[in-house]
Each structure stands twice: as structure tokens, then as C-alpha cells.
Amino acid sequence: MKKEQVANCQFSVWYPIFKKHTIKSLILPLPQNVIDYLLDDGTLVVSGSCCSFPNAPAAHTNNSGSEEEEDVQWSDDETTTTVTAPEFPEFTSKVLEAINALGGSVFPKLNWSAPRDANWIALNSSLQCFSLSDVFLLFKSSDFVTHDLTQPFLQCSDQDSPDPLINYELVLRKWSELIPGGEFRCFVKENKLIAISQRDYTQYYQHILKQEEHIRQAVQEFFSQHIQYKFPDEDFVFDVYRDSQGRVWLIDLNPFGEVTDSLLFSWDELLSGGEITRDHQDGPSFRYTTSEVTVQPSPCLSYRIPRDFVDLSTGEDAFKLIDFLKLKKSQQEESEDEEEEEETAPQ
Ligand SMILES: Nc1ncnc2c1ncn2[C@@H]1O[C@H](COP(=O)(O)OP(=O)(O)OP(=O)(O)O)[C@@H](O)[C@H]1O
Ligand SMILES: [Mg+2]
Incomplete structure (x- = not known):
């Protein structure tokens, strides 16, 4: 890239x-x-x-x-x-x-x-x-x-x-209320649509399974009519939304490379090309989550703060707050004990 x-x-x-x-x-x-x-x-x-x-x-x-406040002059x-x-x-x-x-x-x-x-x-x-x-x-x-x-x-x-x-x-x-099950990511290599992935792959959507061929065709048609050869690059990734009437909308364009999440494909497959086009003869390969078993945690989860912090800060979980205060207290007691030990330790 x-x-x-x-x-x-x-x-x-x-x-x-x-x-x-x-x-x-x-x-x-x-x-x-x-x-x-x-x-x-x-x-x-x-x-x-x-x-x-x-x-x-x-x-x-x-x-x-603290009594040092006057010296520090926080309010300057x-x-x-x-x-x-x-x-x-x-x-x-x-x-x-x-x-x-x-x-x-x-x-x-x-x-x-x-x-x-x-x-x-x-x-x-x-x-x-x-x-x-x-x-x-x-x-x-x-x-x-x-x-x-x-x-x-x-x-x-x-x-x-x-x-x-x-x-x-x-x-x-x-602002538009987009239903996650209607979002797909489409991979274009040398101006050819090679792959489509369900965007919200952590969930299983029954309608995708039922409408697989419709979706593949609708996206392919949208690509050939409105996207192909119109973008300054021949390799790129575009995201679409298929609304409840079956109309396809463009959501975003992304670089064809590792910076873009390849979702249900791997970049190795996408870059080599040959292998994935084979699983559908005359159109893009289409992957979606097929059963509840594969449902995974939300990909952005690791960016959040721990749930405990939220509960503590909002005071919503009283038991957690009590545990937290107990922990603080025991830590304090421990450090006081240590200080005492230091003081009484032989010189
Ligand atoms: N106008 C909008 N109103 C409401 N939600 C939206 C809108 N545009 C996008 N979204 C939602 O936000 C998600 C992310 O949007 P977008 O793809 O533009 O962000 P991004 O930062 O480019 O994401 P990525 O890194 O995956 O490419 C979309 O999948 C869609 O669910
Ligand atoms: Mg994007």
C-alpha cells in the first residue's frame, strides 16, 4: 500500500x-x-x-x-x-x-x-x-x-x-440509524470486486443467510454501475449499506491494505487473490457469520475502560464500591504497619 x-x-x-x-x-x-x-x-x-x-x-x-497548599499556590x-x-x-x-x-x-x-x-x-x-x-x-x-x-x-x-x-x-x-446487519465491506483489486464480508461479523444475522444471492448481486450491481473505474485507484475497499428496501448506499472508502480491517477474510488471501475468487465462479466471494457459535466479542471492546471503573465512578454498584473501600483500607493499614516496622527496626 x-x-x-x-x-x-x-x-x-x-x-x-x-x-x-x-x-x-x-x-x-x-x-x-x-x-x-x-x-x-x-x-x-x-x-x-x-x-x-x-x-x-x-x-x-x-x-x-494538605497544609502545604499555601506554599504550592495552586490557584496562581x-x-x-x-x-x-x-x-x-x-x-x-x-x-x-x-x-x-x-x-x-x-x-x-x-x-x-x-x-x-x-x-x-x-x-x-x-x-x-x-x-x-x-x-x-x-x-x-x-x-x-x-x-x-x-x-x-x-x-x-x-x-x-x-x-x-x-x-x-x-x-x-x-446521522442515520444504520442497522449493523445491513453493512458489508467490499474488496476491489485491479478494479474487480473480489470479496464481500459482513461488516458486523460478531453477530449472526439470519436474513443474510436467507438472502445471500440477493445481497451478492445487489452489491455487484452497485459496484459495476456506480463505483467501478470511477475511483482514482484500482485497488481499494468500499463499505456499503443495504437498506430495508434493498437499496445499496456507499458508506466509506478505505485503502486496500493492512490498515483496513479485512474482517472475515485475511489480507494474505486478499492480496494473493486467486484462492478466494474460486469459491464463487462468476462473482465476488461472500462471507458472513453462519451460526451463533461463532459470535465473538465486539472488536472495539479493548479500547474501553474496565467495567468496574465505570460502576465505581457512577456509584451504580454499591457492593463494588464497598469492596473497593475495604481494599483501600487494608492497603492503608498494611503500609502503616510497614512504617511502624521500619521505625522499630534496629539501627
Ligand atoms: N452517518 C452515519 N450515521 C450513523 N452511523 C454511521 C454513519 N456513518 C457511519 N456510521 C456507522 O459507523 C460505522 C463506522 O463508520 P465509518 O466506516 O465511516 O468509520 P471508519 O472510521 O472509516 O471505520 P473503519 O476504520 O472500519 O473504516 C459504520 O459501520 C456505521 O455503522
Ligand atoms: Mg473507513
């Missing part, structure tokens, strides 16, 4: 070509100060969409209860400014305008990636955003978004060639 191929899969490259066949979206250039804010680990604080707290006190004042100006949410009035109003134009709620992305690994942090556990602060919270919590910003060409084979110039963009897509 070459850097050029990755650059071609940016949203702003493919969207104008396939606009008619995908979800309505708006692209806003990301100002440098917003990029800096997204990359800054120190400021998770996000200001509200309409109001802010310019004189908000530092988040870490006064919780140590420098400390205060580091935790105050930054303001981007012009950008904020552009984003709000775009969200309104898209019906009031959006699915956010950067040039390539959505913050799929961060949905657990949102109040609604979803990527549905109603304001810029919703978007910021997700973006700042997402490794996928950081990857776009810091190392988009990491896995490219032509590391010695210069990086293509990237203009970072915020992509806002009209």
Missing part, C-alpha cells in the same frame, strides 16, 4: 465523486489551533456549545487537604489557564450551522477515521453528536483520530517518499 493510495481514500477526495450514492455530509477545514487542541493531552475540558467558564477554577485545587494564574476550555468561536458557529443543515445531529469523522473506539465515553454511548463539544469529547478520547492526525502513512510501503500534503478536515455526516 502506497502513501498515494491512503491519500486517495480521504473523505474529501471520494465524497465529490460518489456524492449521489452516499449519506449527505459537510466538510469543514480544521484550523491549526483546533488540531493543536485535539492533540494536547492536558486539556480534556471542553467548553459548552453556547457558554463557557473563562474564570473556572483549576480542576485540581484543594483536594489534597498559570495553573488556572491550563484547564480552562479553549474557545473557537468562529469554528464553533460554522460547526453548529453545519449540524443544523444536516438535520440536528451528525456522525463525525476526520479525513479517514471516525472515533469508533471512543463511543463508550459519550453520555449516550453513541457517536451521535449534537454540538461541537460532543465531537471534541469523542475525538480527544479516540486513538483512531490521533492516528489520523499523527501517523496516517504509518503502514505504507514507500516510507522513503515524501508524505503527500494533508489538509485536515472535520467531516460531519447526517
Whole structure:
């Protein structure tokens, strides 16, 4: 996979070509100060969409209860400014305008990636955003978004060639309730559709099994009519959604290579080509999960914080909280014992 191929899969490259066949979206250039804010680990604080707290006190004042406070002077100006949410009035109003134009709620992305690994942090556990602060919270919590910003060409084979110039963009897509069983990933090699995989492979969907041939044909037809030869590259991966009326929509374009999840295929198979085309003579090979037995945990699970942390922080599980406090207490007692031992130890 070459850097050029990755650059071609940016949203702003493919969207104008396939606009008619995908979800309505708006692209806003990301100002440098917003990029800096997204990359800054120190400021998770996000200001509200309409109001802010310019004189908000530092988040870490006064919780140590120690007598040293006066010496340390937590409340000096420098400390205060580091935790105050930054303001981007012009950008904020552009984003709000775009969200309104898209019906009031959006699915956010950067040039390539959505913050799929961060949905657990949102109040609604979803990527549905109603304001810029919703978007910021997700973006700042997402490794996928950081990857776009810091190392988009990491896995490219032509590391010695210069990086293509990237203009970072915020992509806002009209929020659409997509049923996961209707999503498929399609692999194109030398402008030929070689493979289709169920996208949400952790679940078994009976309708896919029943409609296998329909789905294969619908996707193949969509590809030949609307996608084939229209994209600047001959190898790529595209994602589609087949709605309840059987109509196929384009969801995303991805590079043909390891950065893209190959789902129910392996990159070895896809890159060698020959083997997989054989399991269906005149069309793409189509793989889907065929029984409950193979159901697996959600792929983004490892990005979440442990369930115990959530329960403790929300105070939802009183027993866990009690166990936690007991643990703390016994640890404290242990360390006190150790101190005592040290004190009484012979010199
Ligand atoms: N406009 C939308 N409204 C609601 N959900 C959406 C929308 N667009 C995409 N999704 C959901 O989010 C998922 C991820 O979207 P998308 O493929 O654009 O992200 P991505 O970061 O490129 O993912 P990947 O890394 O797998 O390529 C989709 O599979 C779909 O379920
Ligand atoms: Mg993608």
C-alpha cells in the first residue's frame, strides 16, 4: 500500500465523486489551533456549545487537604489557564450551522477515521453528536483520530517518499440509524470486486443467510454501475449499506491494505487473490457469520475502560464500591504497619 493510495481514500477526495450514492455530509477545514487542541493531552475540558467558564477554577485545587497548599499556590494564574476550555468561536458557529443543515445531529469523522473506539465515553454511548463539544469529547478520547492526525502513512510501503500534503478536515455526516446487519465491506483489486464480508461479523444475522444471492448481486450491481473505474485507484475497499428496501448506499472508502480491517477474510488471501475468487465462479466471494457459535466479542471492546471503573465512578454498584473501600483500607493499614516496622527496626 502506497502513501498515494491512503491519500486517495480521504473523505474529501471520494465524497465529490460518489456524492449521489452516499449519506449527505459537510466538510469543514480544521484550523491549526483546533488540531493543536485535539492533540494536547492536558486539556480534556471542553467548553459548552453556547457558554463557557473563562474564570473556572483549576480542576485540581484543594483536594489534597494538605497544609502545604499555601506554599504550592495552586490557584496562581498559570495553573488556572491550563484547564480552562479553549474557545473557537468562529469554528464553533460554522460547526453548529453545519449540524443544523444536516438535520440536528451528525456522525463525525476526520479525513479517514471516525472515533469508533471512543463511543463508550459519550453520555449516550453513541457517536451521535449534537454540538461541537460532543465531537471534541469523542475525538480527544479516540486513538483512531490521533492516528489520523499523527501517523496516517504509518503502514505504507514507500516510507522513503515524501508524505503527500494533508489538509485536515472535520467531516460531519447526517446521522442515520444504520442497522449493523445491513453493512458489508467490499474488496476491489485491479478494479474487480473480489470479496464481500459482513461488516458486523460478531453477530449472526439470519436474513443474510436467507438472502445471500440477493445481497451478492445487489452489491455487484452497485459496484459495476456506480463505483467501478470511477475511483482514482484500482485497488481499494468500499463499505456499503443495504437498506430495508434493498437499496445499496456507499458508506466509506478505505485503502486496500493492512490498515483496513479485512474482517472475515485475511489480507494474505486478499492480496494473493486467486484462492478466494474460486469459491464463487462468476462473482465476488461472500462471507458472513453462519451460526451463533461463532459470535465473538465486539472488536472495539479493548479500547474501553474496565467495567468496574465505570460502576465505581457512577456509584451504580454499591457492593463494588464497598469492596473497593475495604481494599483501600487494608492497603492503608498494611503500609502503616510497614512504617511502624521500619521505625522499630534496629539501627
Ligand atoms: N452517518 C452515519 N450515521 C450513523 N452511523 C454511521 C454513519 N456513518 C457511519 N456510521 C456507522 O459507523 C460505522 C463506522 O463508520 P465509518 O466506516 O465511516 O468509520 P471508519 O472510521 O472509516 O471505520 P473503519 O476504520 O472500519 O473504516 C459504520 O459501520 C456505521 O455503522
Ligand atoms: Mg473507513
